[in-house]
Amino acid sequence: MLNETHVEGFVTQVREFQGTRYVRIASRYDPGRGVRDGNDAAYITLRVDPPLAAVASTLKTGQAIRASGYIISRDYSITLARFAEAAVADEDGADVAGALEELRALARRVGDKIQKPHTMTEVQVESLVIL
Numbered sequence: 001m002l003n004e005t006h007v008e009g010f011v012t013q014v015r016e017f018q019g020t021r022y023v024r025i026a027s028r029y030d031p032g033r034g035v036r037d038g039n040d041a042a043y044i045t046l047r048v049d050p051p052l053a054a055v056a057s058t059l060k061t062g063q064a065i066r067a068s069g070y071i072i073s074r075d076y077s078i079t080l081a082r083f084a085e086a087a088v089a090d091e092d093g094a095d096v097a098g099a100l101e102e103l104r105a106l107a108r109r110v111g112d113k114i115q116k117p118h119t120m121t122e123v124q125v126e127s128l129v130i131l
Contacts, residue, residue: 003070003071004068004069004070005067005068005069005070005071005123006066006067006068007025007027007044007046007066007067007123008027008064008065008066008067008131009025009026009027009028009041009044009064009065010025010026010062010063010064010065011023011024011025011059011060011061011062011063011064011065012024012025012026012043012061013061014056014057014059014061016053016057019049019050019053020047020048020049020050020053021047021048021052021053021056021057022045022046022047022048022122023045023046023048023056023059023065023067023125024043024044024045024046025043025044025046025065025067026041026042026043027041027042027043027044028040028041029041029042044123045120045121045122045123046067046069046122046123046125046128047072047122047123047124047125048125048128049124049125052125052126052128055128055130056125056128059130063130063131064130064131065128065129065130065131066128066129066131067123067125067127067128067129068125068126068127069123069124069125069126069127070123070124070126071121071122071123071124072121072122072123072124073119073120073121073122074119074120074122075117075118075119075120076117076118076120077115077116077117077118078115078116078118079111079112079114079115080106080107080110080111080112080113080114080115080116081107081108081111081112082111083107083116084100084103084104084106084107084111085104085107087100087103087104088100
């Protein structure tokens with residue numbers, strides 16, 4: 001099997017969790033490979049562990065980078081409380097706003113006991129170059 005990835009893109013977000021940097025990049029489609037869903041870029045999360053995490057800590061939004069590594073995935077759960085806290089209503093109106101408040105009230109009661117399994121796919125970075 002082959003699990004090797006090379007990506008180039010523009011930094012859209014950098015965040016840190018327990019010494020690991022997570023760098024979100026927008027990687028524009030190569031000419032001739034088309035556009036998907038009206039977007040001109042794919043968004044990819046790069047996982048940068050120490051010692052490369054120190055380099056990733058200097059990255060700024062909009063900076064071009066190239067990364068090489070391999071694809072990994074991890075499973076985790078999203079609680080109803082976390083979802084309800086971040087949820088936004090698409091429409092203006094009492095029904096939608098009311099439903100969102102009802103959801104948040106339910107989440108305050110049992111939100112840590114209800115969860116949805118989720119899988120995150122990332123690129124584990126072995127080489128990072130600032131362009």
